[in-house]
Amino acid sequence: xxxxxxxxxxxxxxxxxxxxxxxxxxxxxxxxxxxxxxxxxxxxxxxxxxxxxxxxxxxxxxxxxxxxxxxxxxxxxxxxxxxxxxxxxxxxxxxxxxxxxxxxxxxxxxxxxxxxxxxxxxxxxxxxxxxxxxxxxxxxxxxxxxxxxxxxxxxxxxxxxxxxxxxxxxxxxxxxxxxxxxxxxxxxxxxx
Amino acid sequence: xxxxxxxxxxxxxxxxxxxxxxxxxxxxxxxxxxxxxxxxxxxxxxxxxxxxxxxxxxxxxxxxxxxxxxxxxxxxxxxxxxxxxxxxxxxxxxxxxxxxxxxxxxxxxxxxxxxxxxxxxxxxxxxxxxxxxxxxxxxxxxxxxxxxxxxxxxxxxxxxxxxxxxxxxxxxxxxxxxxxxxxxxxxxxxxx
DNA sequence: CAAAAGCATTGATTTGAATCAATGTGCTTT
DNA sequence: AAAGCACATTGATTCAAATCAATGCTTTTG
Numbered sequence: 001x002x003x004x005x006x007x008x009x010x011x012x013x014x015x016x017x018x019x020x021x022x023x024x025x026x027x028x029x030x031x032x033x034x035x036x037x038x039x040x041x042x043x044x045x046x047x048x049x050x051x052x053x054x055x056x057x058x059x060x061x062x063x064x065x066x067x068x069x070x071x072x073x074x075x076x077x078x079x080x081x082x083x084x085x086x087x088x089x090x091x092x093x094x095x096x097x098x099x100x101x102x103x104x105x106x107x108x109x110x111x112x113x114x115x116x117x118x119x120x121x122x123x124x125x126x127x128x129x130x131x132x133x134x135x136x137x138x139x140x141x142x143x144x145x146x147x148x149x150x151x152x153x154x155x156x157x158x159x160x161x162x163x164x165x166x167x168x169x170x171x172x173x174x175x176x177x178x179x180x181x182x183x184x185x186x187x188x189x190x191x192x
Numbered sequence: 193x194x195x196x197x198x199x200x201x202x203x204x205x206x207x208x209x210x211x212x213x214x215x216x217x218x219x220x221x222x223x224x225x226x227x228x229x230x231x232x233x234x235x236x237x238x239x240x241x242x243x244x245x246x247x248x249x250x251x252x253x254x255x256x257x258x259x260x261x262x263x264x265x266x267x268x269x270x271x272x273x274x275x276x277x278x279x280x281x282x283x284x285x286x287x288x289x290x291x292x293x294x295x296x297x298x299x300x301x302x303x304x305x306x307x308x309x310x311x312x313x314x315x316x317x318x319x320x321x322x323x324x325x326x327x328x329x330x331x332x333x334x335x336x337x338x339x340x341x342x343x344x345x346x347x348x349x350x351x352x353x354x355x356x357x358x359x360x361x362x363x364x365x366x367x368x369x370x371x372x373x374x375x376x377x378x379x380x381x382x383x384x
Numbered sequence: 385c386a387a388a389a390g391c392a393t394t395g396a397t398t399t400g401a402a403t404c405a406a407t408g409t410g411c412t413t414t
Numbered sequence: 415a416a417a418g419c420a421c422a423t424t425g426a427t428t429c430a431a432a433t434c435a436a437t438g439c440t441t442t443t444g
Contacts, residue, residue: 068337126318145260176336
């Protein structure tokens, strides 16, 4: 059940059997049906979720009730409203399941205790957030400097598996475009 | 000379005198004149720089030789091309000084040794990157979902000191706008 | 199974930002 | 002090994406 999580963990910090067992005591599993919420805007985000199976999205809703996807979470990725999780402020994002999913759940107290007691867990956390930072910087750079066409190409190249599993209008949302515009961009690209 | 750096460090992880002295042995100071480069695109980024005094910017240059500012670094902030620093790949950003500046320099080997030997330094690093991640996520959310006017207002509210010290066309660049557009937006806002 | 909902596409029109161009102003720099 | 440059503003025009609207297709669901 925790296979992917520990695979991921081990690839970043080598753990002994005992260490793994110890960490396991802090984790819980959660299944989410398609369309179910993991987090709703306004609630405080209590957990970090590692996606063992399935797909989720984090998104905000603006005053015109347009959804803006800030992050996808597929197998092997972590998803949360980190700001809310860390500060205890109400979440500004919603997180829900795009497919039936299985999550490894780390509660706030578990996270804090692990950070305090297991140096390797802190290293793991540091490496994770660093990876997330670099991925986001890449996305930001591309938004600021590249054309929409290039951005779409980059997205497809970087995340082909997302493009296959997620409806197109959500990719448009992730890119900050309308579905119509993305459709036309795809058309333009394919006619080359 | 290292005042601000240690102030910052201490605010995140409480250090003893000895620990501070130990860390100091890993640091060097560097002064940069206005317009001098800390890093040029294509070179490998060898350092993380903490800004003690002055102001820097990290930016990329696109095929039409337009500059796109990805980050400002003022007093108390850290600036680097982290991807290049961590991977050893050539940098995709340029970093230069907007004013005469003083930097606390952490070399790659220093960074690695400190991470390995001083748990508190790792914690410091983790907290720093987490803060940077949250700031960037905020920026990204605003780009994807808010109007340019709101985005400019947010920027001014969040970083009033930057707005005061940095030429307007650089703020436009940071926002992914042309200077003309930002000028018009300011006009629109002020006429309310 | 039929109805409804969700999704992608296409077309016509509007809108907002980019581009091109010119001017004014204040700083450097010599 | 004069010349040159960097910067901000403003105007006119172009261009790209949003919006509004309609259609057909597929997937859910009652």
